[in-house]
Amino acid sequence: MKLTYINMRTQKISLLLRKRLTRPNWVKHNYCIRNQEKFICSLICFFKSGFQQIQLDIQFLRTTLKETAEDEAAIDFLLDEECVKLDCSGKESADSTLTSQNTQEEKYPSVMSEGTMAVVKPEFCDKRGSSSLADRICLLPDDILVLILSFLTVEEAAATSILSTRWHELWKLVSRLDFYGTKAKGKINLPYDEVQVERPKYVEWVTQVLRLNKCFTLDELRIHFSLDYEFSQAIDKWIDVAITKRVPKLELNLSSLRGHNVQFLINAILFHPGFFFPVLYTGVGCSLSNSSKLSSLGSSHVVGFTIPLKHLEVKTCLNIKAIEICNTNLISFSYFGPKIKLLVVNVPHLVELPYKGGVAECLHDFLNQVSCYLPQLRALTWSFAAPLMLEWETHPTINGGKARSSVKCSHKYLKVVEMAGYCDGTSDFELAMYFIENAVALDKVVINPCCQYSGWIRSPSPKSTKCEELAGRSRAYQQFLGKEVPSKVELVLL
Amino acid sequence: MASSIENNNEKLTLKSSDGEEFLVEKHVALQSTLLQNMLDSDCSSADVIPLPKIDARTLALVLGYCKKHADASSSKQGELNSFDSEFLKDMDMGALFNLVLAANFMEIKGLLDIAAQKIADTIKDKPHQEVREIFHVENDYTPEEEAAVREENRWAFEGFP
Numbered sequence: 196m197k198l199t200y201i202n203m204r205t206q207k208i209s210l211l212l213r214k215r216l217t218r219p220n221w222v223k224h225n226y227c228i229r230n231q232e233k234f235i236c237s238l239i240c241f242f243k244s245g246f247q248q249i250q251l252d253i254q255f256l257r258t259t260l261k262e263t264a265e266d267e268a269a270i271d272f273l274l275d276e277e278c279v280k281l282d283c284s285g286k287e288s289a290d291s292t293l294t295s296q297n298t299q300e301e302k303y304p305s306v307m308s309e310g311t312m313a314v315v316k317p318e319f320c321d322k323r324g325s326s327s328l329a330d331r332i333c334l335l336p337d338d339i340l341v342l343i344l345s346f347l348t349v350e351e352a353a354a355t356s357i358l359s360t361r362w363h364e365l366w367k368l369v370s371r372l373d374f375y376g377t378k379a380k381g382k383i384n385l386p387y388d389e390v391q392v393e394r395p396k397y398v399e400w401v402t403q404v405l406r407l408n409k410c411f412t413l414d415e416l417r418i419h420f421s422l423d424y425e426f427s428q429a430i431d432k433w434i435d436v437a438i439t440k441r442v443p444k445l446e447l448n449l450s451s452l453r454g455h456n457v458q459f460l461i462n463a464i465l466f467h468p469g470f471f472f473p474v475l476y477t478g479v480g481c482s483l484s485n486s487s488k489l490s491s492l493g494s495s496h497v498v499g500f501t502i503p504l505k506h507l508e509v510k511t512c513l514n515i516k517a518i519e520i521c522n523t524n525l526i527s528f529s530y531f532g533p534k535i536k537l538l539v540v541n542v543p544h545l546v547e548l549p550y551k552g553g554v555a556e557c558l559h560d561f562l563n564q565v566s567c568y569l570p571q572l573r574a575l576t577w578s579f580a581a582p583l584m585l586e587w588e589t590h591p592t593i594n595g596g597k598a599r600s601s602v603k604c605s606h607k608y609l610k611v612v613e614m615a616g617y618c619d620g621t622s623d624f625e626l627a628m629y630f631i632e633n634a635v636a637l638d639k640v641v642i643n644p645c646c647q648y649s650g651w652i653r654s655p656s657p658k659s660t661k662c663e664e665l666a667g668r669s670r671a672y673q674q675f676l677g678k679e680v681p682s683k684v685e686l687v688l689l
Numbered sequence: 690m691a692s693s694i695e696n697n698n699e700k701l702t703l704k705s706s707d708g709e710e711f712l713v714e715k716h717v718a719l720q721s722t723l724l725q726n727m728l729d730s731d732c733s734s735a736d737v738i739p740l741p742k743i744d745a746r747t748l749a750l751v752l753g754y755c756k757k758h759a760d761a762s763s764s765k766q767g768e769l770n771s772f773d774s775e776f777l778k779d780m781d782m783g784a785l786f787n788l789v790l791a792a793n794f795m796e797i798k799g800l801l802d803i804a805a806q807k808i809a810d811t812i813k814d815k816p817h818q819e820v821r822e823i824f825h826v827e828n829d830y831t832p833e834e835e836a837a838v839r840e841e842n843r844w845a846f847e848g849f850p
C-alpha cells in the first residue's frame with residue numbers, strides 16, 4: 196500500500212489540504228492547532244479525501260474534552276491507550292499501523308462526539324441498511340444538520356430538540372444566533388408598559404441561550420430588543436461572550452423600534468462592516484460610564500485584539516462620556532454626537548477620522564493626539580453642531596494659538612480637512628489655519644458653513660441656520676482674504 | 690461554446706458511485722472547492738476522479754448547478770437567484786438530502802447553503818409531530834424524557850418565557 200507521510204510541523208494546513216487529493220493513505224498529525232474548529236475542519240477534509248488512515252496526536256484536546264465529556268476516564272483511555280499505541284507503531288514502522296485500517300477513522304469521530312463537536316461522521320447510519328438515503332433526515336451527518344438549524348431562528352432551532360435524542364443537543368452547536376426572531380419582533384412593538392414586562396424575560400432568555408451554546412466560536416450574533424441601563428450587567432456579559440467566541444459579526448441593537456423611552460435610548464454604537472468585518476450596533480441606553488464593558492466598547496477590549504475591526508462608527512450616543520481607542524488596527528473611526536473625551540493611542544492604521552460633533556473641552560487634547568499619535572491620518576472631517584459651537588468658541592482653553600504652539604509634530608499625510616458647521620468664530624479660523632500651517636501634505640481645505648449634522652440635537656430653526664450660514668460664509672471670506680495660504684492648498688468655501 | 694474563456698477547454702472526468710462517468714469542463718469543476726484543490730495539486734486532470742458517495746442522478750444535478758454558476762458568474766445576480774430557487778423547487782426530500790451531502794462533500798458552498806436553507810424552510814413553522822413525519826425521525830424519547838426536554842427549553846415552544 197502506498198504511504199505518504201506528511202509532516203505537519205513543517206507544512207501549513209493549507210498546503211496539506213491541497214495535497215489531500217493525491218490520496219495518501221496515512222497522515223501523521225502532531226501539530227498543535229490552537230483553533231480547534233479549524234482543526235476539526237481539516238479533519239473533516241481528511242476524512243472526505245479518502246485517506247485510509249489518519250494518525251493524530253490530539254493530546255492537546257484532552258482538557259477541553261474532559262470539560263465537556265461525561266466520562267473522563269473514557270477520554271483518558273482513548274487518548275492514552277488508543278492514540279499513543281498507534282502513534283508508537285507509526286514511529287516504528289508505518290506499514291504496521293495499516294493493519295488496523297479504518298479503526299482510526301472511526302475512532303476520531305467518536306472522540307469528537309464525546310466532546311462538544313459532534314461534527315465528524317464519516318459514515319452515515321448504515322445500519323438502516325438502505326443504500327439510498329431516502330428521506331430520512333437522520334442519515335445526514337451532524338454538521339449538515341447544524342448547518343440546517345443555523346438557517347432557523349433560535350426558537351425554531353431549539354424547538355427541534357424535541358424531535359429525538361439525537362436532536363437534543365444539536366441546536367446548541369449552531370454558530371449563528373439570531374435573537375430577533377418573529378416572537379421578539381412581535382414583542383418589541385408592544386405598548387410601552389408591556390415591553391417593560393418583556394424586557395427581563397428577553398434578557399434572561401438571551402443569557403440562557405448563550406450559556407447553553409457549545410460553539411467555540413460564533414459566526415454571527417444578533418440581539419435586538421428595547422433595553423435600558425437596568426440590564427447593562429447582562430449586556431456586558433453578552434459582549435463578553437461575543438469577545439470570547441470571537442464573533443466576526445455582532446449586531447447589538449438595544450433601541451426601541453417605536454422610539455419610546457427616548458431619553459434613554461437614542462444611543463447607538465455602530466461598528467460598521469468593513470470588508471468582511473463586524474457590525475456592532477448598540478443602542479444601549481443611559482450612562483455608559485455605569486457599565487464598564489460598554490464604556491470600553493470603543494476601546495481596546497472590543498476594537499482591539501479580539502475582533503478584527505476595521506471601521507468603527509459611533510453615532511448619536513448621547514451619554515457616552517469618553518471613547519478610548521487603543522492598540523487596534525482600525526482604519527477609520529467616525530464619531531457623530533455630542534462632545535466626548537476621545538483618546539486615541541497606538542492605532543497605527545487609522546487613516547480616516549470623520550468627527551461630527553462638538554469637541555469643546557477636549558479639542559486641545561484631541562489636536563495633540565491627532566498630530567502625535569496619528570501622523571498617518573489621511574482624511575479628517577470635522578463637523579460641528581451649531582449650539583455646541585458657541586460653547587467651543589468661548590471656551591478659554593481653546594484657541595488656535597495654544598493648539599498650534601503645543602503641537603509639535605506635523606501631519607505628514609493629512610490631505611483633506613473639511614470643517615462643516617463653520618461659524619464666524621475666531622477659533623474656527625484659527626483651527627483652519629492650524630491645519631494649513633501644520634499639515635505639510637494638505638491639498639484641500641473645505642470650509643462649509645452649513646450645519647448639516649444638527650439633527651441629533653435641538654436643531655436651529657431653518658431661518659437662523661440660514662443667517663448663521665451667511666454670517667459664517669462672509670466672515671470666513673474676510674478671514675481668509677488677507678491670509679497667505681500656500682498655493683498648493685486648495686481652499687474651498689462652500 | 691466556452692471559447693471565450695481561455696485554457697478552459699480542458700475537461701475532466703468524474704465518476705459517480707454507480708459507475709457513470711461525467712465529462713466536465715474545468716471551469717465548471719472549479720465551482721467545487723474539493724475539485725479546485727485537486728486541480729491545484731499535482732493531480733493529473735487526465736485521471737478519472739471517483740466520487741464514491743455521489744450517485745449519477747445527484748451528480749448530474751450538482752454539475753447542472755455548477756455549470757449555471759460557472760457560466761454566469763459575472764452576470765446578473767438576480768438571474769442566478771431565480772435559477773437557485775427554481776433549481777430546488779419540487780425536489781423531493783430524498784433528492785435534497787443527497788444533494789446537500791454531495792454539496793458538502795464537494796464543498797460547493799452556494800449549493801450547500803441553498804439546500805440547507807430549503808430543508809430549514811421545511812422545518813420552519815411546523816409542529817414537531819409533523820416534522821418527525823416528514824423527515825422520518827424516530828422519536829426515541831420516553832414520554833417523561835420528552836416532557837423534560839420540553840420543560841428544559843420551554844421558551845422554544847411558546848416564545849420566550
